[in-house]
Amino acid sequence: MELKHMELKDLPQVLDIEKLSYTNPWSKASFMYEITENPLATYLVAREGDKILGYGGIWIVLDEAHITTLAVHPAYRRNGVGKILLNALLEVAKNRKVRNIILEVRASNFPAQNLYQKFGFKPIGIRKKYYSRPEEDAIVMSLEIKEDT
Numbered sequence: 001m002e003l004k005h006m007e008l009k010d011l012p013q014v015l016d017i018e019k020l021s022y023t024n025p026w027s028k029a030s031f032m033y034e035i036t037e038n039p040l041a042t043y044l045v046a047r048e049g050d051k052i053l054g055y056g057g058i059w060i061v062l063d064e065a066h067i068t069t070l071a072v073h074p075a076y077r078r079n080g081v082g083k084i085l086l087n088a089l090l091e092v093a094k095n096r097k098v099r100n101i102i103l104e105v106r107a108s109n110f111p112a113q114n115l116y117q118k119f120g121f122k123p124i125g126i127r128k129k130y131y132s133r134p135e136e137d138a139i140v141m142s143l144e145i146k147e148d149t
Contacts, residue, residue, distance in 0.1 A: 004047060006044060008036070011028055013051070015031070044089065046072075053072060054072035056069060056088070060096050064102070086116075094145060102141065104140055113139060124142045125139075
């Protein structure tokens with residue numbers, strides 16, 4: 001498996017994974033903007049050959065970062081792909097001298113919450129009715145990056 005920066009040619013497979021992973025998926029236009037126009041954004045794909053297994057994205061603003069998305073194709077979940085992607089996003093943040101990373105996760109998405117907690121993320125709040133289809137709260141999680149890590 002290799003990690004690469006997301007490119008426009010990756011979007012058909014990324015959008016397939018997006019639709020399989022989320023009830024309110026991002027549009028093609030949203031991904032296009034993120035990878036071609038948003039100077040704050042870094043998006044990565046995990047691939048084996050021509051097959052994209054998953055992807056993740058992060059925004060970096062000064063010394064803070066926001067993980068915007070992380071998804072793995074259902075056929076490749078629970079095989080370490082999410083861990084590899086999350087670790088790569090954290091490395092992007094560390095290399096940019098980020099001190100704090102936040103993310104939101106559905107209150108019912110316990111596998112994702114467990115993954116984030118394994119990396120040291122801690123719940124810091126709730127965004128009421130953050131998600132739609134179905135309407136659901138988001139758990140806000142944060143990771144403080146220490147100077148020596």
